[in-house]
Amino acid sequence: MAKSIKLFSAAGYKNSSLQQFFKMVVLNNRLQNGDAHLKNFGLIYEDVEHIRLAPASDVVSTTAYIADDVSALTLLGSKKWRTRKYLIRLGVNSCELTNKTANQLYDECESSLSQVLEMVIKRLKNETNGQKRKLLEHLAVLMA
Known part of the structure; x- marks a missing residue:
């Protein structure tokens, strides 16, 4: 995907798009989003001078549902x-x-993860639903 960003992003957006992509990869990795495949990344084309990486979408911690899930993206061969x-x-x-x-x-x-973790911990204090608690606890572990 980084190659596509370099190839297709407009010159004025290349660096910011690569930085955004890196942050998306970091967050998908930290949250263990095994569903972050190539179709979850795209470019926005306003015109030829305004081509940039689209915002993140479809971010979910798949290991909360599939314990042994792995990344959909191969990063540096793994x-x-x-x-x-x-x-x-x-x-x-x-x-x-x-x-x-x-x-x-x-x-x-x-x-950002630390800020969200604070909200998750607050929510956990009042959550009585067992399934929701399990998901929140899973997220808390990943964000800690």
Whole structure:
């Protein structure tokens, strides 16, 4: 997908689209979204000078439903859920990011996950439905 972004994005959107793609990959990996396949990524074409990556969509933690699920995307030759170090390498090698930028973008994702985790923990305190509790607990573990 990074190759397609580089090839088809308008020059003025290439870097921001690659950064956005990297963050989408980080979040899909951290949330263990095994359904993040190529059809979940697309480009928005306003005109030839305004071609950019479309916003994220269809993000779900599939491991909440399929315990042994793996990534639908092959990242640097693997479908395993990856560590920060591995994803930073992906950002540098595939998304043309500097190590510093890749780490900053990863930290932005972590910050967002921490904010959502606070909401999940609040919700867990009052949730009495067993299935909902199980899903929320699963998300809390992934976001911690």
